[in-house]
Amino acid sequence: MRLRRYRHLLxxxxxxxxxxxxxxxxxxxQLTTTRSPSVTTSDxxxxxxxxxxxxxIFNASTRYQLDLSNCWTDLDYQQWKDGKYFPASKPKGNIVxxxxxxxxxxxxxxxxxxxxFGVTLHPSRLFFVGETxxxxxxxxxxxxxxxxxxxxxxxxxxxxxxxxxxxxxxKLREGDYNNEIEWIMVMDDDTFISPPNLNLLAAxxxxxxxxxxxxxxxxxxxxxxxxxxISRALFVQLPAxxxxxxxxxxxxxxxxxxxxxxxxKVQVELIDRKEFNSQNPEFxxxxxGLQDHPNGFGRAVTxxxxxxxxxxxxxxxxxxxxxxE
Numbered sequence: 001m002r003l004r005r006y007r008h009l010l011x012x013x014x015x016x017x018x019x020x021x022x023x024x025x026x027x028x029x030q031l032t033t034t035r036s037p038s039v040t041t042s043d044x045x046x047x048x049x050x051x052x053x054x055x056x057i058f059n060a061s062t063r064y065q066l067d068l069s070n071c072w073t074d075l076d077y078q079q080w081k082d083g084k085y086f087p088a089s090k091p092k093g094n095i096v097x098x099x100x101x102x103x104x105x106x107x108x109x110x111x112x113x114x115x116x117f118g119v120t121l122h123p124s125r126l127f128f129v130g131e132t133x134x135x136x137x138x139x140x141x142x143x144x145x146x147x148x149x150x151x152x153x154x155x156x157x158x159x160x161x162x163x164x165x166x167x168x169x170x171k172l173r174e175g176d177y178n179n180e181i182e183w184i185m186v187m188d189d190d191t192f193i194s195p196p197n198l199n200l201l202a203a204x205x206x207x208x209x210x211x212x213x214x215x216x217x218x219x220x221x222x223x224x225x226x227x228x229x230i231s232r233a234l235f236v237q238l239p240a241x242x243x244x245x246x247x248x249x250x251x252x253x254x255x256x257x258x259x260x261x262x263x264x265k266v267q268v269e270l271i272d273r274k275e276f277n278s279q280n281p282e283f284x285x286x287x288x289g290l291q292d293h294p295n296g297f298g299r300a301v302t303x304x305x306x307x308x309x310x311x312x313x314x315x316x317x318x319x320x321x322x323x324x325e
Contacts, residue, residue, distance in 0.1 A: 068309045072111040076119075077137045085119050092122040093195075094182040095202060095229075098168055100160045100254070101130040101140070101189035103151060109189040110138050112309045116316040117193050124177055128189075129164030131156075143167050161186060161254040162245040162261070165230075169239050182207035184235050187227035192303040192315055196323050201275055201301055202229060209269070210234040212259055216272035217294070221256030223278035225304030228259065234268055241265050275301040281315065 079085060086092075101110055110128060114137065118126055128140040131152045143163035148156045165184070172178045183202050187193060205211060214228030222228045245261035247253075262268055275298040283289040283305075284297070306312045 068112065068115075068313060071115040071309075071313075072137055074136045076115070080114070080119060081123050081139075083123065086122050092177070092180065093125055093199070094180055094207075095125065095185055095195075095198065096168060096172070096181050096183070097121065097126045097185045097187065097193070098161075098164055099126070099128045099187055099189055099191075100157075100164065101128050102157060103130065103132055105189050106130075106132065106135060106138060106140070108309065109307065109312075110140075112312050113189065114138065116313060117195055120195060124175070127164070127168055127171075129160050129167065131160075141167060158247055158252065158254050158257075161258045162242050165235070165258075166239055166243045169235055169242075182232045184230045185227060186230065187302065188225045188304065190305055190307045191225055191227050192306045192312060193227070194301055194319055194323065197275065197299050197301045198229070200299065201273060205231065205271075207232040210237070210267055211269045211271055212262070213271045213273055213276075215274075215276040215278050216270050217292070218256065218278075220251060221253075221259040222270075222276075224253050224255045226255075226276040226278035227302045227304075228255070228276070234262070234266070237266050238262070273301075274298040277301075277303045279303070280305045280311075 099110070099113065123139065126139055128138050129143045130140055131142055131144040131148075131150065132140050133142040134140070141164070143160055143166075144152055144156060145159060145163070148159070165186070168184065172181055185193070185198060201213070205213065209231060210233045211231045212222070212228050212234065213231075214222035215226040216222055218224075242258075242262065245258050247257050251257040251260055259270060263270065274293045274295055277284065277293075277300060279289060279292065280303050284292065303315070306315065
């Protein structure tokens with residue numbers, strides 16, 4: 001009788017232990033799923049950029065990775081094009097970004113751009129212009145004239161901005177979202193960009209005025225690499241002549257001769273804003289850097305010469321920690 005009682009008690013204890021284990025495991029599984037935005041229950045493989053994106057967007061320090069050699073993959077690009085990374089409820093924005101690049105920088109600078117600010121943009125708002133007709137990881141277009149010697153040298157690359165602007169304006173005219181675009185942002189592939197800060201700055205101006213906005217302290221055009229913003233009232237006038245803009249006199253950089261060419265052809269106001277920076281952040285802690293912005297500094301929109309992938313990513317992590325749209 002006593003043995004039977006102990007047997008029932010032993011069975012009860014075993015059952016209670018199993019039930020306790022199941023409950024704890026279930027709670028642990030739910031907690032893991034909640035804390036890990038990149039975990040998926042489908043058969044689609046989780047890409048490195050999904051993990052890095054969750055780290056960069058949500059600032060999850062537990063997922064910090066030092067190896068950035070493959071932060072953006074073919075799978076990421078396909079998912080980005082399909083709108084998997086862009087919330088359906090989020091406005092697409094009224095700014096198109098045009099990034100000037102070259103063949104040798106696709107798997108370095110451009111991939112880093114995509115797994116930082118690029119992945120936060122709607123696919124219809126980002127274009128890379130260079131000498132590559134297509135790429136499995138980037139929305140890139142070949143805008144170099146066919147008779148240009150390949151590989152394209154620096155002199156040949158100077159036509160990319162003018163040709164790229166012509167291509168993008170024509171695409172906007174043909175697209176369904178033409179009326180949504182108020183600005184075109186022109187930048188290099190080693191330029192750091194803060195889309196939230198750019199949105200704040202653009203909102204201060206009427207896009208129906210013909211203006212170009214950037215670091216206009218370099219006498220003619222804009223300081224190299226800091227980037228500049230072109231209003232709708234201006235870019236709708238460009239196709240008639242912009243492809244013919246060429247270096248002249250001592251103006252050999254596209255940041256200077258393209259804006260100067262536009263200024264010569266149509267009425268436009270070039271506006272200087274201290275939020276655009278033609279150098280990297282370290283430069284502005286030096287005496288020379290302090291002289292670069294005689295009127296002080298603003299809420300940074302760009303930094304140039306961000307060639308090292310880790311520096312670019314570290315600045316983006318800092319940006320994400322403090323800047324929320």
